[in-house]
Amino acid sequence: MADARAWPPGRIKIADALRVLLEKKDFGAITTAEIAKTAGVTEALIYKYFKDKRDLLYQVLAEYLEHYHLRAHTDLKGIKGASNKIRKLIWTHINVYATDRVFAKILLLDVRSFSDYYTSGTYKLVKKYTDILLEIIQEGMKDQEIRDDIPPVFLRQAILGSIENVCLTRVVFGRKISADDLTEKLCEFVFKGIEQRAVK
């Protein structure tokens, strides 16, 4: 997972330790002492590699994001048409939440409450990731596949919000996430809306 750059072993052990601990408890309940103990290093070493306890969280999240950003990109290769791409992106996105609870918890729950997160480099990575969706939307508007009377950035926010909120409760309560099932329903909602259509 951690892109094995030439990071010193201590740094890797610390990041790994946080990931392990996040499986069982939320970030606020994890102490630096605990992280150090799990990593098998001393507390002070954390502060050699990370500015903060929070900076550690941000950097771990950043590693996930780089990984999944790349994956989303390749997942979309060879798919034609904005609608099909959006469907695929929704599936991929949900599937990440379904299979990687630690990542889901960090992104959906832990970092949100820190105000400095929104000015961090990690947040920029999130935006870069969601820009994929934005570009598809713009492409779809050009091709008359997607309505162009609502600003694309607005649509992006609305779509992502619905995805994340649907997954949120499932992540919080540890319920299973079925990517296939949720994608189907979400696409119906996102593409056609909740209005009852005229019976054919």
Add this chain to the structure above:
Amino acid sequence: MADARAWPPGRIKIADALRVLLEKKDFGAITTAEIAKTAGVTEALIYKYFKDKRDLLYQVLAEYLEHYHLRAHTDLKGIKGASNKIRKLIWTHINVYATDRVFAKILLLDVRSFSDYYTSGTYKLVKKYTDILLEIIQEGMKDQEIRDDIPPVFLRQAILGSIENVCLTRVVFGRKISADDLTEKLCEFVFKGIEQRAVK
């Protein structure tokens, strides 16, 4: 704001102090010492009325929720048809975020990261609030106004997610929220979806 039950003055001062402090900084950055000083009481008094520092936050949020729950209920009186009710509810919901940033920040940012929040009584109040939307959706399905091929609870999650995510960034970056404008766009999205309709 704080429904003036027969609460002792100290309790009111503490809750007020937190509300004041939340206007400038986020919950995690506020210390109990700071709260006590702002309230003009000693730190220990906080723990006479609240189990935790977090419990204080939950109770303050609960006061907001009771207030806005009531208001949403009366706001919907006299409106006919599920679609019209949903439109109104969306407007009311957004308008609360637009006018009450402290409430918005607590609900959208601060409490989310605490895992015990989701088992708290305050969270039950949130559910009670969102049940309004659920009932309208069910009503709309019965009246053929809203499509019934997606579970109502799913639709509720998706709709609320899109609303909240649209407001979230505006709250985080302190940008203005125009209830009229956002409601218009959100309703278009929620009711009709992003698909380009056949040109008439």
Add this chain to the structure above:
DNA sequence: CATCAAGGTTAGGGATCCTTACCCAACACG
């Protein structure tokens, strides 16, 4: 008038985050 509850304070203790100073092995270099 003794007692008791309610509202509030004093004083302090343990945990947590973070910093400063230090150790030591490996390696470059004159």
Add this chain to the structure above:
DNA sequence: CGTGTTGGGTAAGGATCCCTAACCTTGATG
């Protein structure tokens, strides 16, 4: 070959911060 110097890591401690136990005061009540 002696000598810096850099990178990885440790030891120890300090400043806060959250929370608790015990105590004080005042007014109501039997």
